[in-house]
Amino acid sequence: EAQVTQNPRYLITVTGKKLTVTCSQNMNHEYMSWYRQDPGLGLRQIYYSMNVEVTDKGDVPEGYKVSRKEKRNFPLILESPSPNQTSLYFCASSNTGGDGYTFGSGTRLTVV
Amino acid sequence: DQQVKQNSPSLSVQEGRISILNCDYTNSMFDYFLWYKKYPAEGPTFLISISSIKDKNEDGRFTVFLNKSAKHLSLHIVPSQPGDSAVYFCAASAGGSNNNDMRFGAGTRLTVKP
Numbered sequence: 675e676a677q678v679t680q681n682p683r684y685l686i687t688v689t690g691k692k693l694t695v696t697c698s699q700n701m702n703h704e705y706m707s708w709y710r711q712d713p714g715l716g717l718r719q720i721y722y723s724m725n726v727e728v729t730d731k732g733d734v735p736e737g738y739k740v741s742r743k744e745k746r747n748f749p750l751i752l753e754s755p756s757p758n759q760t761s762l763y764f765c766a767s768s769n770t771g772g773d774g775y776t777f778g779s780g781t782r783l784t785v786v
Numbered sequence: 787d788q789q790v791k792q793n794s795p796s797l798s799v800q801e802g803r804i805s806i807l808n809c810d811y812t813n814s815m816f817d818y819f820l821w822y823k824k825y826p827a828e829g830p831t832f833l834i835s836i837s838s839i840k841d842k843n844e845d846g847r848f849t850v851f852l853n854k855s856a857k858h859l860s861l862h863i864v865p866s867q868p869g870d871s872a873v874y875f876c877a878a879s880a881g882g883s884n885n886n887d888m889r890f891g892a893g894t895r896l897t898v899k900p
Contacts, residue, residue: 678829705886714795715788716875717830717890724886764829768886775822775888777829 676701680765680778687755687785695750695781697765703776705768706748707732708740710761711780717764723748755785789813790878792891800899805863807894809876812857816878818885821850821861824873824893833874834861866898 678699687693699706707722709732719732723742737759739751748767752759765778791810799805809819817838822830836843836850836859843850849862863870876891 707886709890714892716790716792716892717877719887722886766829775830775832775886777831779827779829 676776678765678767678776678778680763680781683779683781685781685783687783689756689785690754693752693755693783695752695763695765695783697748697750697778698746699748699765699767699776700746701767701769701776702745703767703769704745706742707766707768708738708748708750709764709766710734711764712761720750720763752783755783757785759783760785788889788892789816790876790889790891792874792876792894794894795892796895796897798897798899799866801868802865805861805866805870805896805898807861807863807874807876807896809859809861809891810857811859811878811889813878813880813889814857815880816889817881818879819850819852819859820877820879820888821848822875822877822890824875830875863896866896868898868900871896871898 681696704725708720709717718734721740723729763781766775768774820835821833823833824830852859873893873895875893877888879885879888
């Protein structure tokens with residue numbers, strides 16, 4: 675089954691403790707992206723990657739890092755999480771543009 | 787600065803009636819528009835799209851209308867069904883359907899009552 679897999683689904687952590695949210699896709703998509711969803715703000719892009727070893731900032735990149743060492747994986751790294759990064763995070767991949775986006779099921783992160 | 791706006795956070799309609807979800811955008815460079823549907827505990831899924839060269843696109847019960855001069859689009863669902871209850875996101879991009887750089891609205895929660 676074609677899918678984007680995110681882990682973990684739920685995470686509660688403390689301020690300053692580094693964490694990684696993994697994202698993997700099995701569709702051989704070149705493009706991958708991370709979004710965060712917040713009430714009243716919709717989905718905002720954090721980082722995206724056009725291909726292996728190519729990453730770029732989205733609209734809200736502060737406090738996040740990503741890497742794209744392999745085509746299928748695009749982890750999101752929070753080096754020093756803060757409470758304002760409490761959010762619902764989605765990974766997405768695509769080859770063909772907006773209507774080809776496949777989203778993961780989301781990771782709900784709480785930073786206390 | 788939100789370039790895509792959905793001003794109604796929620797909408798409730800009766801089963802069988804029409805649901806109309808609205809979306810406004812500010813960036814005149816946007817030329818491709820999409821609607822995504824999201825159920826709880828799932829990621830958004832693509833519903834329907836429209837290019838700026840059209841003013842209407844239809845897919846079954848779902849129709850999207852685009853008014854470029856007003857920078858406004860709407861999604862019509864006829865007839866509405868309880869299974870349509872979800873959050874609907876409007877999205878837009880510049881550079882056509884192959885452009886992956888999308889901007890999303892805040893979403894509208896649709897509730898269809900049996």
